[in-house]
Amino acid sequence: MGNEAIARGIVEAGCSVTAAYPGTPSSEVLESLVRWKKELKHPIYVEWSVNEKVAFEVAYGASLGGARAAAAMKMVGLNVASDPFLSAAYLGIRGGLVVVVADDPGPHSSQTEQDSRFFAWFAKVPVLDPGTPTEALEMTLKAFELSEKYQVPVLLRPCLRVCHARQNVSLNTPRPPASVGPFKKDWTRWAAIPKYRLTLHRELNEKLVKIEHEEPETRPILLNEGAGNTTALITSGSVSSHVRDIIASDTRLQGIDVYKVDLPFPAHRAALQQIVDEHERTLVLEETYPVLELQIKDRRKVIGRLSGDVPSQGELVPELVEEIILSTAGERPVQREAPAIKPRRPSLCPGCPHRPAFYMMRQVFDQAVYAGDIGCYTLGINMGAVDTCLCMGASIGMAGGLARAPLTEGKTRVVATIGDSTFYHAGVPALVNAVHTRARFVLIIMDNNITAMTGGQPTPAQDFLADGSPGKAVDMERLVRGCGVDFLELADPYDAKAMKETLERAKSHAFDDDQGVAVVIARRPCVRAPKIELPSDRFEVGDACDLCMSCIKDLECPAFRYVKSEKRMEIDADMCAGCGFCVQVCPSQAIKAKGA
Amino acid sequence: MVELVLCGRGGQGIVFLTRQIGQIIASKGLSVISSETHGMAVRGGSINSHLRVGEFFSPLIRSGHADFLISLDATETANNKHYLKPAGLIVENSTLQDETGTKRIAAASLARELGRVQLENVVLLGYAACVEGFPVTAEEIRAHLNKEPRESVRSLNLKALQAGIDAA
Numbered sequence: 001m002g003n004e005a006i007a008r009g010i011v012e013a014g015c016s017v018t019a020a021y022p023g024t025p026s027s028e029v030l031e032s033l034v035r036w037k038k039e040l041k042h043p044i045y046v047e048w049s050v051n052e053k054v055a056f057e058v059a060y061g062a063s064l065g066g067a068r069a070a071a072a073m074k075m076v077g078l079n080v081a082s083d084p085f086l087s088a089a090y091l092g093i094r095g096g097l098v099v100v101v102a103d104d105p106g107p108h109s110s111q112t113e114q115d116s117r118f119f120a121w122f123a124k125v126p127v128l129d130p131g132t133p134t135e136a137l138e139m140t141l142k143a144f145e146l147s148e149k150y151q152v153p154v155l156l157r158p159c160l161r162v163c164h165a166r167q168n169v170s171l172n173t174p175r176p177p178a179s180v181g182p183f184k185k186d187w188t189r190w191a192a193i194p195k196y197r198l199t200l201h202r203e204l205n206e207k208l209v210k211i212e213h214e215e216p217e218t219r220p221i222l223l224n225e226g227a228g229n230t231t232a233l234i235t236s237g238s239v240s241s242h243v244r245d246i247i248a249s250d251t252r253l254q255g256i257d258v259y260k261v262d263l264p265f266p267a268h269r270a271a272l273q274q275i276v277d278e279h280e281r282t283l284v285l286e287e288t289y290p291v292l293e294l295q296i297k298d299r300r301k302v303i304g305r306l307s308g309d310v311p312s313q314g315e316l317v318p319e320l321v322e323e324i325i326l327s328t329a330g331e332r333p334v335q336r337e338a339p340a341i342k343p344r345r346p347s348l349c350p351g352c353p354h355r356p357a358f359y360m361m362r363q364v365f366d367q368a369v370y371a372g373d374i375g376c377y378t379l380g381i382n383m384g385a386v387d388t389c390l391c392m393g394a395s396i397g398m399a400g401g402l403a404r405a406p407l408t409e410g411k412t413r414v415v416a417t418i419g420d421s422t423f424y425h426a427g428v429p430a431l432v433n434a435v436h437t438r439a440r441f442v443l444i445i446m447d448n449n450i451t452a453m454t455g456g457q458p459t460p461a462q463d464f465l466a467d468g469s470p471g472k473a474v475d476m477e478r479l480v481r482g483c484g485v486d487f488l489e490l491a492d493p494y495d496a497k498a499m500k501e502t503l504e505r506a507k508s509h510a511f512d513d514d515q516g517v518a519v520v521i522a523r524r525p526c527v528r529a530p531k532i533e534l535p536s537d538r539f540e541v542g543d544a545c546d547l548c549m550s551c552i553k554d555l556e557c558p559a560f561r562y563v564k565s566e567k568r569m570e571i572d573a574d575m576c577a578g579c580g581f582c583v584q585v586c587p588s589q590a591i592k593a594k595g596a
Numbered sequence: 597m598v599e600l601v602l603c604g605r606g607g608q609g610i611v612f613l614t615r616q617i618g619q620i621i622a623s624k625g626l627s628v629i630s631s632e633t634h635g636m637a638v639r640g641g642s643i644n645s646h647l648r649v650g651e652f653f654s655p656l657i658r659s660g661h662a663d664f665l666i667s668l669d670a671t672e673t674a675n676n677k678h679y680l681k682p683a684g685l686i687v688e689n690s691t692l693q694d695e696t697g698t699k700r701i702a703a704a705s706l707a708r709e710l711g712r713v714q715l716e717n718v719v720l721l722g723y724a725a726c727v728e729g730f731p732v733t734a735e736e737i738r739a740h741l742n743k744e745p746r747e748s749v750r751s752l753n754l755k756a757l758q759a760g761i762d763a764a
Contacts, residue, residue, distance in 0.1 A: 001632075024634050024635030024636070025634060025635070027634075108633070108635060108636075109634065109635030109636045131653065132629070132653055161631060161654070161655055161656065164631060164632045164633075164634055164655075165629055165630065165631050165655035166614075166615065166618050166628075166629065166630045166631075166632070166655070167627075167628065167629040167630075167655070168622045168627060168628065240653075241652075241653035241654035241655070242653075242654040242656065244653045244654070245652050245653055245654045246658075317656060318654060318656050318657075318658040319658050319659055322658060334660070336659055336660065336678070337678065339659065339675070339677070339678035340674060341674075341675045342674070342675060343641065343642040343675060344605060344640070344641050344642040344671070344672070345641060346606065346636050346638070346639040346640055346641030347639060347640045347641070348639065349607070349639060349640065376639060378636075379636075379639060453635065453636065453639075454635070455634070558640055574704070574708070574713040
């Protein structure tokens with residue numbers, strides 16, 4: 001897998017400190033590092049940090065301490081880490097520092113389609129853009145080299161199609177952990193005041209000019225032998241792989257000169273311009289913003305996003321790439337039947353503790369505004385229990401604003417939901433803010449004791465670290481109390497009665513008595529967590545069922561199925577997780593234990 | 597060169613199947629590249645994997661190029677049929693009869709007989725492996741599944757594989 005290849009590259013480069021926060025499509029980088037650490041008995045340090053900003057800072061600190069270091073995250077994670085990232089570009093580094101940022105054109109599992117190469121440009125940091133898992137490994141090694149050579153962080157930007165592609169990759173023997181010697185005090189650099197920052201900015205600009213002109217990766221490389229053609233194509237990263245396969249499989253397209261840029265910022269601008277000047281037309285294909293295209297000064301003969309010929313949103317899938325290349329080459333497009341796609345919507349798993357928590361929340365708060373957050377529980381939208389989803393931790397911050405608008409305060413009832421991992425990640429400062437400002441809302445922390453959506457990584461509540469070594473558990477109740485919260489209660493979402501009573505008390509505290517934010521922790525482990533024993537109980541729908549459809553509409557449990565031909569509900573025993581919540585809340589009390 | 601698309605619902609073991617096939621092909625010294633779905637869609641949503649044997653750079657199959665569509669959920673077949681070549685074959689987990697271009701096996705009920713419906717993916721794999729032109733053989737899969745160190749997992753997978761082979 002591309003992410004495994006990147007992890008392998010990190011280990012092979014002699015890197016010794018790595019930190020990450022999980023996020024699709026980047027999560028397997030750190031997971032694979034754990035695997036390589038164990039398999040190779042390598043001393044590398046791996047941590048799941050509390051968020052991406054901290055992950056970057058840990059890696060940056062290690063770099064100043066003399067080690068090669070890496071941080072990994074998804075692209076929206078870089079937004080969180082942007083503050084230290086931009087500043088670090090100015091200050092520079094000591095041990096090689098590589099930031100792996102996985103992009104998600106599509107987007108398949110993200111809030112935006114932002115191009116991290118563009119972010120690298122903004123930060124004035126060089127960026128490598130691999131097209132396959134094999135390249136991802138090679139470029140990881142290259143990134144460490146460049147970083148140390150120019151004393152600057154280097155970004156490695158794989159797209160999802162590289163991260164989650166699997167391919168045979170050749171491995172090499174890892175270098176022993178590299179060191180450039182212990183931290184050397186120099187406050188004019190590592191703690192620079194604005195006066196020195198100006199000097200550092202100049203130094204950074206000089207580094208970029210040097211990289212552009214001296215590193216071969218900044219130059220477009222001709223991939224085929226057809227020099228002297230009238231049409232050129234410049235590409236980079238994951239889309240370059242689609243381009244190569246399409247050109248190779250179509251004899252009509254062999255007359256196109258195909259160039260690939262491995263380091264798209266800072267690209268060798270003169271070399272790009274030369275290609276454009278020497279061809280009648282040049283097509284630029286890259287994910288997802290026009291980074292190479294914008295570095296071409298005279299774009300009159302350039303076909304790309306800026307000319308409107310390449311869509312400015314959505315993934316460049318092979319079918320689309322083929323269509324664009326054919327039309328640039330003046331060939332007829334492929335005749336394709338538009339596929340009739342009716343994708344199945346994702347849904348909370350059967351037995352998921354978030355489902356009963358959302359169900360009861362809807363029962364108790366009814367028409368409230370539900371501020372949601374990022375994680376599996378975003379799927380509460382299916383149950384009408386999530387009205388907003390902005391970014392990690394935003395439910396709590398937004399709830400503070402929603403509760404104060406419109407100005408006729410006291411009307412809008414706001415209920416925020418956030419998962420445990422997201423709460424640790426970015427919810428804590430927002431909760432301190434809400435307590436301090438006496439914000440009037442109820443917060444439900446959906447605590448399943450794991451980072452579920454990204455594959456079950458541990459949270460700070462666990463007493464072990466990414467590689468299983470001992471850590472100290474950060475107790476959630478103490479943390480919430482420490483934020484100054486007066487109302488804090490725990491409930492098991494599987495227990496309908498207890499959950500309802502708890503939520504009623506929270507409602508009185510926040511809304512009726514106006515005593516500030518009330519926090520409820522709905523705690524029950526994820527059904528997908530390792531070593532979870534699911535109940536073997538199975539249930540069936542009895543004759544009392546009046547087909548009110550509440551189990552499908554309100555509970556939204558995927559195990560329920562309406563058998564149209566027989567006009568009855570049934571429970572799919574293969575899907576059912578045996579939680580028994582439906583038995584407690586069925587309006588006509590029609591569900592009973594199987595065979596009872 | 598063989599290209600195949602695998603589809604189904606999140607949680608049915610599509611990623612597992614893709615990895616097994618990919619590992620077997622790679623261990624034969626052939627070039628293979630594949631693509632998987634992770635993240636939000638895995639929670640019961642529509643998912644598919646692409647697997648390409650041959651000298652490819654991209655992990656994605658263009659519509660109209662796949663030799664096989666391996667479908668773990670009949671309702672997902674229509675969402676992925678466009679990937680198939682005109683002469684491509686669908687191998688589907690379904691209780692219905694075969695028809696031209698589609699071979700079917702009731703993998704879910706066979707898996708249920710073995711005690712775990714989750715084995716339906718391996719049952720379907722055993723069945724598909726008996727189809728002409730499929731990139732891995734039943735024997736290769738058996739040898740591969742035999743490497744699983746956990747006895748209970750190994751024996752269940754091997755039984756499921758055999759059930760698929762027997763149904764072919």
